[in-house]
């Protein structure tokens with residue numbers, strides 16, 4: 247069994263990424279989510295690598311696009327947060343059950 251110090255942070259990162267993808271699918275549909283790079287819905291600029299880090303980039307940019315300043319909306323942040331917490335709690339449950 248991997249160390250809890252490794253498993254829980256990996257679970258948070260994986261859950262946030264899956265939650266972020268789920269949020270994009272919910273807003274753009276499967277085709278929109280799987281086509282091309284992520285972009286700002288307002289100015290259509292492709293997002294830079296550091297703008298793709300779930301939760302962290304939202305907080306760092308103050309919930310706005312780094313170029314046009316459009317609000318990103320809290321729904322995507324909610325998807326990312328719920329995903330991160332869900333997988334982290336699942337990891338904790340596995341660790342507790344395994345002793």
Ligand SMILES: [Zn+2]
Nearest residue numbers: 286289311314
């Ligand atoms: Zn923008």
